[in-house]
Amino acid sequence: MKQNASHEHELTISWDGPAIGLLDLDAFFASVEQLDHPEWRGKPVIVGGDADHRGVVSTASYEARRYGVHSAMPSAEAKRLCPQAIWTHGHFDRYRELSARIMSIVEQETPLVEQVSIDEAFFDVTPGRFSRESPVAICQRIQKRVSTLGITCSIGLGTNKTIAKIASEKEKPRGLTVVLPGSERAFLDPLPVRAMSGIGASAEAKLVAMGIHTLGQLAQADPKRLERIFGIMGPRMIIRASGREHSQVIEACAPEDRKSVSNERTFSHDLTARDEVEAAIDHIADMVARRLREKDLKGRTITLKLKFSYAEGRTAQCQTSQPTRDKRTIAQKARTLLQNLWAEGTPIRLLGIGVSSFDKGEPEQLDLFAAHDHDDEELRERLARTTDQVRARFGKQAISFGYDLRFTDKDAGNGHDQDS
The missing domain is CATH 3.30.1490.100 (DNA polymerase, Y-family, little finger domain)
Known part of the structure; x- marks a missing residue:
C-alpha cells in the first residue's frame, strides 16, 4: 500500500501490533552535493573515486541513474555511461553533520532509533509504546520535516525490519510504502528472492537451482533442506520470507x-x-x-x-x-x-x-x-x-x-x- 504525505485521509489508518519503519535518504551524498551546489541541481552528479585509479561509485544522483550508473559500479564504467556527469570525491564531514540532524528529527518522534548507516535508520513507532498516534502519520511527518532541510527520504513501514527494508525500496524517491498488519504475505509472496536483504547473487543462484524464485516459494520451502545448503541461515530465511520475523529496534545507549x-x-x-x-x-x-x-x-x-x-x-x-x-x-x-x-x-x-x-x-x-x-x-x-x-x-x-x-x-x- 503506497502512501503520499498529501493524502490527509490516510492519517487515520488504524494499526494493530508492531510498527517498524526504515528511513532511507534518497541518493544522500549526491543530494547533499546538489543542495550545497545549486548549479548542480537537475544535473547528473556522481560521488566516488577517480575513474583512472580503479575507484568506485559511492552514490549517483537520480539524473545519473537514468544513464545506468549505480552505487558500487567501477568509476571507469560510470564515466563511460555518463561522461557529462559532475564528479566529486565527497565531503563526508558535511554528510555526517546533515545525517545527525536528520536522525535527531527521527529521535524526536521515538527514542527507539537504530541507525544502520549514515543514510538509513530503523525506528519503532508501535502504537501505545511512546505515542498513540498512527504510525503512518508519524512517517509522513518525518518526511515533511526532513524535506525542510533540502533533501528527501523514502520510508518503508511494516511489522518487522525485513518488511520495512523491502518496502523502503519500492517507491523512490520520496516514497512511503506501507505494509499493513495482516498483509505481509500478499506483499512478500510475488517478490523475487533477491528482494530480501542478505540474499546475494550466490544465494539466489542456489535457490533458483532448487526451483525457488519468489519469496512466496521460499516461505513454503523445507527448513531442513535449506539448512543443509545454507546452515542456520536457511530456516531463518524462511521465517523472514514468510513475514514472521520478530524484530527489535536497538536504541543507542545514553x-x-x-x-x-x-x-x-x-x-x-x-x-x-x-x-x-x-x-x-x-x-x-x-x-x-x-x-x-x-x-x-x-x-x-x-x-x-x-x-x-x-x-x-x-x-x-x-x-x-x-x-x-x-x-x-x-x-x-x-x-x-x-x-x-x-x-x-x-x-x-x-x-x-x-x-x-x-x-x-x-x-x-x-x-x-x-x-x-x-x-x-x-x-x-x-x-x-x-x-x-x-x-x-x-x-x-x-x-x-x-x-x-x-x-x-x-x-x-x-x-x-x-x-x-
Whole structure:
C-alpha cells in the first residue's frame, strides 16, 4: 500500500501490533552535493573515486541513474555511461553533520532509533509504546520535516525490519510504502528472492537451482533442506520470507551508560574474500585503538560484529590477558573470533570491532614470560601516539597504512564511531 504525505485521509489508518519503519535518504551524498551546489541541481552528479585509479561509485544522483550508473559500479564504467556527469570525491564531514540532524528529527518522534548507516535508520513507532498516534502519520511527518532541510527520504513501514527494508525500496524517491498488519504475505509472496536483504547473487543462484524464485516459494520451502545448503541461515530465511520475523529496534545507549568503544563500517560492496575481511579488521582495529588512546582507556573484552544483511548478523567476544588498546592485539583477537563466525564466501556488508571491560586502575599482575610481549606493546603504543600527533597536525591522511588505502573506495561512508 503506497502512501503520499498529501493524502490527509490516510492519517487515520488504524494499526494493530508492531510498527517498524526504515528511513532511507534518497541518493544522500549526491543530494547533499546538489543542495550545497545549486548549479548542480537537475544535473547528473556522481560521488566516488577517480575513474583512472580503479575507484568506485559511492552514490549517483537520480539524473545519473537514468544513464545506468549505480552505487558500487567501477568509476571507469560510470564515466563511460555518463561522461557529462559532475564528479566529486565527497565531503563526508558535511554528510555526517546533515545525517545527525536528520536522525535527531527521527529521535524526536521515538527514542527507539537504530541507525544502520549514515543514510538509513530503523525506528519503532508501535502504537501505545511512546505515542498513540498512527504510525503512518508519524512517517509522513518525518518526511515533511526532513524535506525542510533540502533533501528527501523514502520510508518503508511494516511489522518487522525485513518488511520495512523491502518496502523502503519500492517507491523512490520520496516514497512511503506501507505494509499493513495482516498483509505481509500478499506483499512478500510475488517478490523475487533477491528482494530480501542478505540474499546475494550466490544465494539466489542456489535457490533458483532448487526451483525457488519468489519469496512466496521460499516461505513454503523445507527448513531442513535449506539448512543443509545454507546452515542456520536457511530456516531463518524462511521465517523472514514468510513475514514472521520478530524484530527489535536497538536504541543507542545514553552517554552516562557508555561502557565500550567501537567502530563499524558498512562497505560499498560486500566483502567475500578472506584477505579483504582481514584487511577490514586491521583497518577498523586501528581506528578503535586510536579512539581508546584519545580517551586514555584500555579494555579486556574484544567484540567482533558481522552483518550479512540488515536482519542477519553474528557477534562474538573474547578476553585478553591484560587490558589493551594495542591495535595489533585487538586485530589478532578479532581474527580469532572470525574463525567461528564466518565461512569464506559468505558476503559481509558490515564489520565492527568493540573494546570494553575497561581497566579502572587496578594493580596489574604481569606474567614473567610475557614481559617481552608487554614491552613490545608499550613500544607500539609510543609509535602509535607519535602517529596520532602527526595526523592531528597534518591531517588524517598524512600517514596511511596499506589496509587504510585498501578501503578508500570500498567504504560506503557509513562508518560509525560508537561509545556505548
